[in-house]
Amino acid sequence: MTEFSDALSISASGLRAQSQRLRHLSENIANADTPGYRRKTVPFRSVVDAGGPAGRVETGRVRLDPAEPQRIYDPSHPLADENGYFSGSNVNLVIELADAREAQRSYEANLKMFEQARAMSKNLFELLRR
Numbered sequence: 001m002t003e004f005s006d007a008l009s010i011s012a013s014g015l016r017a018q019s020q021r022l023r024h025l026s027e028n029i030a031n032a033d034t035p036g037y038r039r040k041t042v043p044f045r046s047v048v049d050a051g052g053p054a055g056r057v058e059t060g061r062v063r064l065d066p067a068e069p070q071r072i073y074d075p076s077h078p079l080a081d082e083n084g085y086f087s088g089s090n091v092n093l094v095i096e097l098a099d100a101r102e103a104q105r106s107y108e109a110n111l112k113m114f115e116q117a118r119a120m121s122k123n124l125f126e127l128l129r130r
Helices: 002-032 092-127
Strands: 044-046 057-059 071-073 085-087
Touching: 002 057, 002 092
Parallel strands: none
Antiparallel strands: 044 057, 071 085
């Protein structure tokens, strides 16, 4: 039975990690037009527990993208400097949407794995009851 619980634990960790990634991606997309906003990224790392299942992941600390924000010329903007420029965000919507699609597909794959492991353990219990 430990293999089933290990499979559930691994897929649940993937679900949590991709969920957090999607949350930060949606924040990035929502703030793409916010002046001075810096893109957030979430690194994943493998979790190694003594006696625990291999393959679990967790998210690390949220990082701000070090890329320089876009300089926008708009002399009428309240944040514009004496030359008429202000700092926009460093969010690239094409990258964010591609990352969101990847995270969504990874989430769906982990969910499918979770459902399959649960169904197999249910079927095993039914066989053992007979």
